[in-house]
Amino acid sequence: MRLSAMGDVAMTVPVLRAFVKQYPTVKLTVISRPFFKPFFDGIPNLEFFAFDEKERHKGFPGLLRLYKDVKKLKIDAFADLHNVLRSKVVSLLFALSGKKRATVDKGREGKKELTRTENKIFKQLPTMFERHAKVFEELGFPLDLSNPTFPEKAVLNADILEIIGNQNSKLIGIAPFAQYDSKVYPLDLMKEVIEKLAENPTNKILLFGGGKKEIEILDSLAQPFENVINMAGKIKFQQELQLINNLDVMLSMDSGNAHIAAMLGVKVVTLWGATHPYAGFLPFNQSLENALTSDRNQYPKLPTSVYGNKIVEGYEDAMRTILPQHVFDKVVEQLS
DSSP states (O other), X not given: OBOOSHHXXXXXXXXXXXXXXXXXXXXXXXXXXXXXXXXXXXXXXXEEEEOOTTTTTOXXXXXXXXXXXXXXXXXXXXXXXXXXXXXXXXXHHHHHTTOEEEEOOOOHHHHHHHHOSSSOOOOOOOOHHHHHHHHHHHTTOOOOOSSOOOOOOOOOOHHHHHHHOOSOSEXXXXXXXXXXXXXXXXXXXXXXXXXXXXXXXXXXXXXXOOSHHHHHHHHHHHTTOTTEEEOTTTSOHHHHHHHHHTOSEEEEESSHHHHHHHHTTOOEEEEESSOOGGGTTSOTTOOGGGEEEOOTTTOTTOOOOSSSOOOOTTOTTGGGGSOHHHHHHHHHHHHO
């Protein structure tokens, strides 16, 4: 199977965990970028195949090489969980060689109806997890996602413990960024949430992000408080996964960090701006009550986008309708 962006990849993990539990004699091979390998570590009967997009598997000739490389693994069926041009090409090559294949239906029509400004059809669409499960069902492997399994809490190594200190605190993760500004909770309001959470000395707030600009912002958010720590740029990705695995709760935008925490079995509170969980991206096994959305009475055109990449004039402040007190209360509720 072929996967791409961080959130997309993380969303497949609970489905694959369900698969190996329900079909223990079937071997899975995941094709993805090497960066994502840690997502799949420890899943039995699963082999990771690194997709080399820069050299060996670059361009159309590279896709032919990818097909030949994967074919050597004696693949019986191909599940395309990404449905983009590259994955379609490889999927077609397997189909031409007589193998079964199935491709995820991203439900583009339903998403258009949900996000258009006129004649909007505001209803819950199938989740990505249901869509992924449907792919396996088409290949003859129906899945039950209602009784999920998650990895055991990781043992934190000395590097992490040196940064976060003792483990007697409640660990609260906050990932305040997203790919698009329309999905980012205003920083002055996030600062209020952090201040309220930091008032309790038994809380330890760990900030997640990446990139020079984000690290500077996170440093400024953490600086006034002893129990707020910016983790960005301090530990390797694999260590970050171990740390997220140990959180009591994660507060995140509609972003990859929400899906990473959810795939590890952590409670997640999500904040939604231009997007909405009805599009099918509510993190796995999380309650809709923990998805705090912008006020549709004030901003009736919401959601205006599936991914947050569309800007609608006058909707820049939609997320200000999510009150910091409400966010704080929801996070504290998860801690208890």
